[in-house]
Amino acid sequence: MIRRRSFIEHVFALVAAASLLAVPTLSHGALSPIDIGAILPSTGPFAAGGEAALNALALAADEINADGGVLGHPIRLDSGDTEGRPEIARAEALRLIERDRVWAVIGGYLSEETLLVQEVAATERVLHIVPVAAAMEITDRIARDPQYRYSFRVAYNITQWAELLSDYLLDQHVHTYAFVGAAIQWNQELARDLADRLRDRGISELSRSSYSPTSPVIDPIVIALRTHPPDVVVVGDPGPDSIEFVKLARELGLGSEILSVGGALGDARVARTLPRGAYLTFQAAAWRGLTPQATRYWGAFQNRYHYLPVGYSDTLPHDALIVLAEAARAAHSIDRDRVATALAGGRFPGAAGTYAFDRSHQAMWGEGGLRGVVIAWENGEDHVIFPLRR
């Protein structure tokens, strides 16, 4: 009895020793994970955008990890909820950077959140990508102050939004348009920029109206538009009130084409519920079918989340992470300075096109870069209508 037990014990000991020897060789290939901080609103009135962005980031992280990670390091997402409040955004940025030691941060969502996240990232010298916020202040300070050299914006700024809208309107040989938006600063800026561009090109702005973002009263705007209907109504608000506007406009018989800046009206599930009537078009950063990467992204997103992306608040955060990973690969390093240099000087393909950054680290617009696209909803189906040739 004793002899057999000690023989078995010897066998066990041998097996144990062998496995101990094997373990170091197994872990030798795996590198430590890189944490990416995502600072976005998961609660509060802007949670819709935050949720879309987080969904897209998760998808991008999986794509990157399937491709070997960032120089072999797997990516992990670490998220913080801003609640739509800048002071919380700042605290979350501090948590992610100082405590969780993230390698880079992507965020915030709103301009006021982004400005504060950008400041924390600057003092801590952490890479920072702006996914969505459009305020000029964000990139102005990058050009002015070298401490912001780790901060880059993949999102459009207002100038670029206006350029796409005006290119489309000119292409469509429109004569008159009206601008409707929420009474928020960046909508006003967009309206002004658009009017400035089109004034000398023969397209006149018949009216410019804005509604309260909290408690919008939209009927009167539609009634006023109906008395002098323009060729196109440009809806500058990507939020939920734009949906109400379209419904009321169609109900009250406004026949003009409605061109939206996207967002809520870019969601296929919403579009299917809208009254059939005259043309509804919207702009987006990207759309399926335009590039292979976009088509892949659209398919992956639909498979995972069972709805189609809207082409902005989800696509751009996805690209933000992709571009970061690409830059690290280009730099052959995860050193922040090297990656920042690579970002500043390189060209990186994303779902929305190729990203190259100008002096204020704004992703550039134009042929071979980003262009944006206008899509039309017809009977709940999406059709890319501008530009027709890529």
Next chain:
Amino acid sequence: MSNRSLAAAPRSAKERPLVTPRQAAWCFAPLILAFVVQDRFTLAVLALAGVQAFFVASWDLLGGVSGQVSLGHALPFGTGAYAAMLLSGWSRWPPAAAVAGGALAGAAAAALQGRLGAHLSRLSLALLTLATAEAARELSGMLELTSQEGTLVGGEGGVPGVLFPWNEATAARIIAAALAVGLIALLRVARSNLGLAMRTVREDDRGAAASGINVVRVRVAAFALAGGVAGLAGGFAAGLVGRATPSMLSLEASLFVLAAAGVGGLGTVIGPATAGYALTAVLQWLDLSGPVRLTIYAVLVIAVGLAAPEGVISIRGLGRWDRWRIRRA
């Protein structure tokens, strides 16, 4: 009609100590914490918690001690924030002066609420305060200013000013110190003759008027004092991030102070301050997802409200406190 027995009437200020040593010591607890903690993130959270504690305590002077339930206390808070940023960013005032300016602006804004609402029923006053704060928030979203660097600011991005105090540690300590001093001051006011007048007006305004108290003046004074402290807190809040934003005027902010005061113990000043501090500090410090954090907060509010409707402080019994029981609204 309702039951207002003499036994429920508050005793004179002379019969009770102004501030007991235990209460004073508790007021300094955040300051001790601010020195013990070293990492930037926790210090940032403590600074935020200190600001919220101040804000909630100011509400309690108004809603608890003087019985004027405000659903728009974000108005003086946010006004203070904007004033401090405009003063430090455009007029180049030094930070301390800017924050003081914020306090004055907050006092003025709240005094306006108080003056408009002096003759209203409790419910109408609640709506009035809500409406004034909402109007201010809408207006803040429409602001368009050019900053010193020539950029267009205002609107939903808010108004930038000077970032102060300069790092999280200094911020947490200065705010905690201000909190300690401010809380003791508020407690003294609550126990002063003015505080007594406020409580008398709270219980029975017609009776108070009959016994010679100028009800309108007491009411407006409560608003002005509470607004001044809220404006001070707002100035600090903006300084922490170097920016005043419309969210500082939001209904969410107003409702948070209401909930925290209720959880802490209406009319006790220290209870609400503690609740505001603890809720903010704990919920922000823990690594919780947004929905989980809000759910825990909601469950806490419900549980405390049901188990201790007079506030947590009524269970723990931190010394003798005024109980505020509304019999009929």
Next chain:
Amino acid sequence: MEAALQVLVSGLLTGMGYALAAIGMTLILGIGRVLNLAHGGFFALGAYAAFQTTVWGLPAVVGAAPAAAAGVVLGAAVERAAVRPIRTYPLAAAIVLLGVAILAEEGFRLVWGSTYRSVPLRLPPLLIGQVVVSTEQIGGAAIAAVALGALALFLRSRPGLALRAAAADPEIATLSGIDVGRLQTATFGVACGMAAGAGAFLSPLLTVSPTMGRVPLIISIAMVVLGGAGRVWGTLIASLVIGLLSTAVAFYFAAAWSYIFTLLVIIGILVWRRDGALGRAER
């Protein structure tokens, strides 16, 4: 002229929408003597119910009755568990209801996510002379009229008067053998059911999201306090006046200012009315 008529009609219909949303609150404030800060949550519940109905392929209207029923049951449960025990502390009750509202928002987020949902407008608009009206809006107005009328009649009827008496003096009512607690629970339930029904009917004209109940809450509080707690006619008139004014201001002046204008009107009416004990004494 035609535009002015359209503005008038739109303004009145908007006002009826406000009234529909506010009915539940006026009942709770008048009888229950509690500010139902969860009102917006029940409204949103109705809207989500209507939305889910359309996801299952049925017209939104079909979801209204089940939504209202769910509102009644949940409302009664909330009252029984969270309001009745602390009825003598109305402020604490309001705060607890605030907690319920937040729980509701997170519940919606959990089930339907944070992204915006839309309930389709299925019925074609009506053309009455030169004026176009949305059928959904007319329907909502009709429902509001019926509900308000029924409520007004009920509150004047014998059981309604008994209910009001029981609310005003629960001690005497209990002595006369009335189960005041049960009455209050039922009232709260019915009021929440009305809020949910309102949400379901108005859903095609709004965008559905977890925090969609916040603005209806503010509007309802305003309409009810302006009209007088428990005063059905007051709520209706306040709603129509505000609806009309905000639409007219938006049309003739600037739409961006309509909310601020509405708030200023509310403030003005409150200050002018002076309904405090002191105000009344001094008049």
